[in-house]
Amino acid sequence: EIVLTQSPGTLSLSPGERATLSCRASQSVGTNYLAWYQQKPGQAPRVLIYGASSRATGIPDRFSGSGSGTDFSLTISRLEPGDFAVYYCQQYDTSPWTFGLGTKVEIK
């Protein structure tokens, strides 16, 4: 199965700063079938990005995804208070669809 490694494990930033999260796959993710999710405590995940770079409905444009092959990233251009959460990447190219272990974005 494709193993996704997310880094860093924790990112400590202040509101207004830029966040860059990394997701590295153990083998190439075809057709850029990679999604990003945000999860807040006690809540279900919600999708932010699919197809590596397409924003899901209702997601603000401060969230952007990029990358291809084995290296992907999620960028939050200016952190807002509601953006402090855990972020997961998921590949859906090769079954089983797998998730990374997450990056926690916390307030510095």
Add this chain to the structure above:
Amino acid sequence: RLQESGPGLVKPSEPLSLTCTVSGDSISLSSHYWGWIRQPPGKGLEWIGSIFHSGNTYYSASLKSRLTMSVDTSKNQFSLRLSSVTAADTAVYYCARHGVPYYDILNGHNWFDPWGQGTLVTVSS
């Protein structure tokens, strides 16, 4: 729009059964697959399996031998049954709709949106 239901406590070696009730969308008319994902306490996410209204299923290989999914279009529900559970099956179980219709090859459909709120299932005697 999706709501999980089922027992919160299951004894080891017994089966775990959960149901997801869908509202605001018709499973039988939808071109989306419907899936289950779980999250052990404090850990990451694991895809379990997915089902179409026709009954077509695909499962994670690691759970396939213990897993059965079914759909009841008359009740607009789909269900999960996991046999012979152990403490390792303790998790929050989420149901979710696949993100786009199955025929959307451009975007690929095996991502999940929206999700239910999740239900915690504890395996313990």
